[in-house]
Amino acid sequence: MKKSLSVLVFIFLAFGYSAIAQEIDKVVSVVGNNIILKSEVEDQYSQYLAQGNPDDSSVKCVILHQLLTQKLLAQQAVIDSIEVTEDEVDDNINRRLRYMSNQAGGQERLEQFLGMSLLQYREKMRATVREMMVANRMQQKITEGIDVTPNEVRTYFESIPTDSLPNFGTEVEVGEIVFQPKLTDEEKKPFYDRAESIRQEVLGGKDFGTMARIYSQDPGSASEGGEMPFADRSTFVKEFSAVAFRLKAGEISKVFETEFGYHFLQVIERRGEQVKVRHILISMVPTPASLDRAQNLADSVYNEITAGNLDFYTAAAIYSDNKETKYNGGMILNAENVNTRTTYIPVEQLDAGIFTAIDTLEPGEYSRASKFTGPDGKDAYRLVYLKSRTAPHQASLQQDYAKIKEAALDEKMNGIVADWFEERRKSSYIRIDEDYQSCDVLDVWK
Numbered sequence: 001m002k003k004s005l006s007v008l009v010f011i012f013l014a015f016g017y018s019a020i021a022q023e024i025d026k027v028v029s030v031v032g033n034n035i036i037l038k039s040e041v042e043d044q045y046s047q048y049l050a051q052g053n054p055d056d057s058s059v060k061c062v063i064l065h066q067l068l069t070q071k072l073l074a075q076q077a078v079i080d081s082i083e084v085t086e087d088e089v090d091d092n093i094n095r096r097l098r099y100m101s102n103q104a105g106g107q108e109r110l111e112q113f114l115g116m117s118l119l120q121y122r123e124k125m126r127a128t129v130r131e132m133m134v135a136n137r138m139q140q141k142i143t144e145g146i147d148v149t150p151n152e153v154r155t156y157f158e159s160i161p162t163d164s165l166p167n168f169g170t171e172v173e174v175g176e177i178v179f180q181p182k183l184t185d186e187e188k189k190p191f192y193d194r195a196e197s198i199r200q201e202v203l204g205g206k207d208f209g210t211m212a213r214i215y216s217q218d219p220g221s222a223s224e225g226g227e228m229p230f231a232d233r234s235t236f237v238k239e240f241s242a243v244a245f246r247l248k249a250g251e252i253s254k255v256f257e258t259e260f261g262y263h264f265l266q267v268i269e270r271r272g273e274q275v276k277v278r279h280i281l282i283s284m285v286p287t288p289a290s291l292d293r294a295q296n297l298a299d300s301v302y303n304e305i306t307a308g309n310l311d312f313y314t315a316a317a318i319y320s321d322n323k324e325t326k327y328n329g330g331m332i333l334n335a336e337n338v339n340t341r342t343t344y345i346p347v348e349q350l351d352a353g354i355f356t357a358i359d360t361l362e363p364g365e366y367s368r369a370s371k372f373t374g375p376d377g378k379d380a381y382r383l384v385y386l387k388s389r390t391a392p393h394q395a396s397l398q399q400d401y402a403k404i405k406e407a408a409l410d411e412k413m414n415g416i417v418a419d420w421f422e423e424r425r426k427s428s429y430i431r432i433d434e435d436y437q438s439c440d441v442l443d444v445w446k
Contacts, residue, residue, distance in 0.1 A: 028433040029064060031071040038433075040067060040128075061439030064432075068445055072424055073135035082141065084133045087232055092129055093122055097220075107219050119224045142420050143413045148405060156408035157397050165395045168403075171344045173387035174354060175330035177315055178322040179298040179369065180380045181290035188257075188284060195255045195262040195282040202252060208266055208278060217261065218281040226278035230271060240265070244277050286379055291371070298369030298381040305366060305383075312366070312385050321380070330385065342402050344390065357384040 029036040044063045049055065077083075097110075097118055104110035107118060114121050148156075198215050202208050209225025216222040233241045239258045247253055247267045255264045265279035286294075301319055304310040316330025325332055332354075334345045347355060357367040367384040374380050390399070397404060421444075430445050437446075 026433075028436060029068060030429065030431040031068055032075045032428050032430075034071040034075060036064065036067050036071065058439075061436060061441045064436055064439070065441050065445075068430070068442075069421075070132055070135040072421065072428065073138040074131045075428070076424065077134045077138040080138065080141065082134055082137050084130060084137065087234065089126060089130050089133065090229065090231060090235065092133060093125060094220075096125075096129070097122065101219070107223060111223070117224060118220075119227065119229070122229060139417065142417055146409070146413055146416060148408045148412055152412070153401070153405045153408045154397065156411060157395075157404050167392065167394050168346075168390075168400065169392050170347045171390040172347055172350070172358065173343045174332050174345065174350070174358060175312060175316065175385040175387060176322065176325060176332060176354065176382050177298070177301065177312070177320040177330050177385075178325075178374075178380055178382045179294040179301075179319065180321040180374070180378070181286035181294040183284055183287060183290050187287045187290060188262075191282050191284045192255060192257075192262050195264060195280070198280055198282070199252070199255055199264045202264075202280075208252075208280075212278060212280045215282070216280040217283040218279070221279065224278075226265075226280055227268070228277055228279070230269075230274045230276045232274050240279075244275050291379060291381075294381045295369055295371070298383055302366060302368055302383050322382075331387070343387075344402075354384055358386045361386040363388050 025037050025039045027035045028038045028041060041060050041063050045060050048059055048063075053059075101107045101110050104113055111117055111121075116124075198211055202211055209227070212222055212224075212226030216226050218226070221228050233245060235241075236244060237258050237260075239256060240263065243253045243256055243263075244265060244267065247265075249267050249269055252266045253264050255262050257263075261281050261283040263279050263281050265277045268276045268278060270276075297319070301310070301315050305312055305315055313329035316326050316328075320326035320330055322330075331343045332345065334342045334349070336346075336349060350358075353370070353372045357370060361367060361384075363386055365386055367386075369381045369383045371379055371381055393399065395404065425445065432442060432445060436442060
């Protein structure tokens with residue numbers, strides 16, 4: 001729909017600080033009591049380039065615009081006593097680091113690019129992420145309770161010239177039931193024995209950190225000697241949390257099992273309701289027999305569904321091992337449009353395996369179970385349901401009401417936030433360095 005640069009839309013190209021030479025650390029802008037350093041702009045621009053984007057110095061203007069927006073919102077958030085908890089910051093950082101690792105091609109390559117370990121980078125980016133989260137929360141407060149009526153949606157749609165209406169490609173509604181292989185106690189034993197063997201070496205005097213770097217299969221902590229940042233009980237899965245908060249500082253646990261495999265851990269330090277630990281993980285790999293059992297169960301569920309003895313949504317709730325979809329009747333949400341929780345997904349966004357599974361299906365049909373590799377790198381089986389397929393078309397109010405409503409709401413909130421910024425700009429001291437005076441996008445701040 002109508003897309004333009006606005007104070008409502010934050011497109012942070014990167015975040016945090018990297019090892020940039022101190023000579024570029026000059027103040028490029030002042031917003032009230034806050035400053036923006038050239039290193040902040042340059043760091044975000046360098047990561048923009050690292051994502052494969054073309055060299056375009058005008059992007060630095062956009063980055064500074066976004067930083068000015070963030071600073072002004074964060075400044076007001078202090079006045080309004082808006083805060084975020086350390087747990088929320090940790091969760092946000094963890095999600096960002098997982099995304100960055102995937103984009104970089106793995107943790108090691110990301111650390112090479114950053115020039116530091118993820119543990120070091122985590123601490124460097126904490127203040128920046130906290131400020132960004134506070135700014136986002138302030139923006140949410142400005143627009144809380146804002147909605148659009150059906151009449152406003154219609155008025156918005158009718159205001160768009162017919163030749164400017166967007167065209168939508170093929171969209172589908174797809175569900176899945178995932179069957180992960182379950183290992184028997186006998187099949188699990190070699191993995192347990194391996195974890196216990198490493199634990200005995202540590203108890204015998206081997207350095208925990210060195211052993212974690214060599215043997216641990218946790219990609220997020222192995223390179224840090226198994227060390228994890230301070231966290232509360234809610235950060236870990238319940239089995240891990242139960243062990244971590246039961247031990248005293250320095251103690252090493254017995255081997256225990258979680259959904260990720262077999263672990264043992266050592267408590268490094270305890271601060272009230274937070275604990276700092278290091279651990280070693282031995283992941284469990286599906287055996288051929290466990291894969292056969294998963295396939296047999298998937299085939300059985302498929303037969304029950306196609307025979308009319310079991311509906312897909314109930315089957316997903318009972319059998320699916322995908323926690324993100326099983327309580328949604330197995331239906332996959334549009335990852336690019338999570339705010340509206342829409343199930344309509346452009347086919348180009350589909351996982352390649354799901355696209356192949358539904359390619360020959362008609363709406364209302366189910367694919368037979370097929371093997372696939374999950375996000376954890378382990379094989380599993382899934383059967384796929386094609387609920388609907390929408391042909392390419394020009395936007396219409398009847399067919400695309402949810403999308404049009406979202407665009408109308410965006411426009412309404414844009415106006416409200418723009419008015420808020422206009423008032424704050426008038427009463428805030430703002431200075432922009434002469435190097436950025438030619439940036440058209442910054443005219444609103446001058």
